[in-house]
Amino acid sequence: MDEKESNSVNNFVPTDRTQVHRIPKRGIYEKKEIYRILDEGLVCHVGFIANGMPVVIPTGYGRRGDTLYVHGSSASRMLRALGRGADVCVTVTLLDGLVLARSAFHHSMNYRSVVIFGRSTIVDDPATKLEVLEVFTNHIAPGRWKDVRHPTDKELQATTVLAMPLNEVSAKVRTGPPIDDGEDYFLPIWAGVLPMKLTPGSALPDERLPKGIAIPEYIVNYTREEP
């Protein structure tokens, strides 16, 4: 494998759209790090053009290999538009902290965000569709699929699954403390980072649950972080 080939396997090749211009040191093209962000996130924001206007809709998603999947009702206007191969931009953002500088100007946030450009196609094959629904279910809670009642043919038909190839992708990441101007470091102003994290509370069992069904271990010990 020559160096260029190896590079395209492990890293996304920046394009005009994915090259990070503002603060380029925050730009990331490494697949492994980008997929870690996608696998930790729960909600993506899907951008597309409807009647000539931009529209941004939040939705769940899942990833398998180099493909991102979104799904929804077959009646959804968004999914119908995207299924016709429209251009789409999918963004996933994880907020990691508030950056409190000494100056108002240098306040910031620590975050990891992934931006994906491309076009999506409808997954028609029922067997693949079923596999992707497993990906979605386990993306919400790893291990969940083995416990649940699997989709019927009718439910599969009522679900539109869109596949988006992960080709044109980049991430932007800010970490670390505030960066203040030299003289501001002498000011008697508290500065630092307040870490923020999407955190699970205590599971709320459904009121209609029969007695004696324990909360699954993957819910009790729920975490979005990689094992």
Add this chain to the structure above:
Amino acid sequence: MDEKESNSVNNFVPTDRTQVHRIPKRGIYEKKEIYRILDEGLVCHVGFIANGMPVVIPTGYGRRGDTLYVHGSSASRMLRALGRGADVCVTVTLLDGLVLARSAFHHSMNYRSVVIFGRSTIVDDPATKLEVLEVFTNHIAPGRWKDVRHPTDKELQATTVLAMPLNEVSAKVRTGPPIDDGEDYFLPIWAGVLPMKLTPGSALPDERLPKGIAIPEYIVNYTREEP
């Protein structure tokens, strides 16, 4: 004040773009509830069209009255594009919980999301710009502005502030337990909601902080919820 006028003061009037079609009972047009979502959120996703393609970028924001503000470097491509009055869609999403149903098909998420359509204008007046930077700073951490070194004229010039009128706005909210199909309620499968919340960790004081500067009360007791 007649009924119609009163309605337009307290509620957004749905348009073709903001009318919630899929599961209309989740649609919300009440200003008070929508502004509560905007005030709790920290990150918005800004959608616009660049070279004919949709782009979705995460960024901070702030609200004052019926205007949403975003800001950034004057060198930012996004801000330059939006400052020219392009159509924009801004979406804020709060994830409240994972909805674990008995069937894979009925898995869902509890969330509150706001979608705003419109066009933005650049805030040029330095006095207004300064007021808006106070809004941004206090949006990150209420009370922060009174403690920090305020922006210089040079910093104000290096910051582009965009204003977006809150006219064409709607929210979509899902709450409550999973809704399974009748016969599935008898299955021996755990179901319920796992609440999720963006939660602060312990503040990390900047290493360059002089000794004896206490962590402010608004950071120690940080919360995104309304007092």
